[in-house]
Amino acid sequence: xxxxxxxxxxxxxxxxxxxxxxxxxxxxxxxxxxxxxxxxxxxxxxxxxxxxxxxxxxxxxxxxxxxxxxxxxxxxxxxxxxxxxxxxxxxxxxxxxxxxxxxxxxxxxxxxxx
Amino acid sequence: xxxxxxxxxxxxxxxxxxxxxxxxxxxxxxxxxxxxxxxxxxxxxxxxxxxxxxxxxxxxxxxxxxxxxxxxxxxxxxxxxxxxxxxxxxxxxxxxxxxxxxxxxxxxxxxxx
Numbered sequence: 208x209x210x211x212x213x214x215x216x217x218x219x220x221x222x223x224x225x226x227x228x229x230x231x232x233x234x235x236x237x238x239x240x241x242x243x244x245x246x247x248x249x250x251x252x253x254x255x256x257x258x259x260x261x262x263x264x265x266x267x268x269x270x271x272x273x274x275x276x277x278x279x280x281x282x283x284x285x286x287x288x289x290x291x292x293x294x295x296x297x298x299x300x301x302x303x304x305x306x307x308x309x310x311x312x313x314x315x316x317x318x319x320x321x
Numbered sequence: 322x323x324x325x326x327x328x329x330x331x332x333x334x335x336x337x338x339x340x341x342x343x344x345x346x347x348x349x350x351x352x353x354x355x356x357x358x359x360x361x362x363x364x365x366x367x368x369x370x371x372x373x374x375x376x377x378x379x380x381x382x383x384x385x386x387x388x389x390x391x392x393x394x395x396x397x398x399x400x401x402x403x404x405x406x407x408x409x410x411x412x413x414x415x416x417x418x419x420x421x422x423x424x425x426x427x428x429x430x431x432x433x434x
Binding site for chain 1: 353355357363364365366367370372410414416419420421422423424426427
């Protein structure tokens with residue numbers, strides 16, 4: 208398996224524009240996580256899905272953020288409208304629904320909102 | 322709720338020095354514990370894990386022991402190399418209910434020749 212695949216790797220957009228980040232989890236994994244990493248706040252869990260169903264979105268900072276998982280092989284994180292403070296590295300991770308199992312991370316998307 | 326606390330960085334060491342990065346956790350039940358490493362410009366990679374009390378996880382010369390009595394999972398390495406320079410994250414996963422992975426804030430390690 209190629210691992211967790213995120214696209215794009217880098218995104219630069221203007222304030223107010225819509226941004227969509229994409230993630231393809233590892234085939235067969237039951238969980239999908241979206242994290243945001245910044246210098247100030249470290250690694251924050253935004254939302255996670257189990258079998259394509261959102262379980263906990265309490266980490267989503269504002270209504271401008273939304274995430275979907277229409278099927279087991281694809282998820283999106285959308286920011287609309289984007290703001291400069293959204294600039295961060297966004298990671299997607301996936302794991303099996305087994306006890307004691309680890310999560311596998313994608314390479315991340317570095318988002319810059321100017 | 323579940324949480325992980327790890328020592329602030331950066332930790333600056335000379336090559337071949339001994340490394341300890343402290344990690345303590347708060348969780349209900351018996352979580353699984355992990356150390357992840359993040360090299361510059363990359364995503365997080367699993368370094369080692371332990372799934373029950375007194376288990377020792379090890380990989381690439383790094384070790385950590387699951388201490389339930391002190392709720393700790395400290396990372397150690399006997400002799401660090403320049404290539405170990407990275408950010409290290411301690412994490413836990415609850416083994417009850419949904420398996421949310423909770424991370425500490427990360428500790429940056431800088432190793433000089």
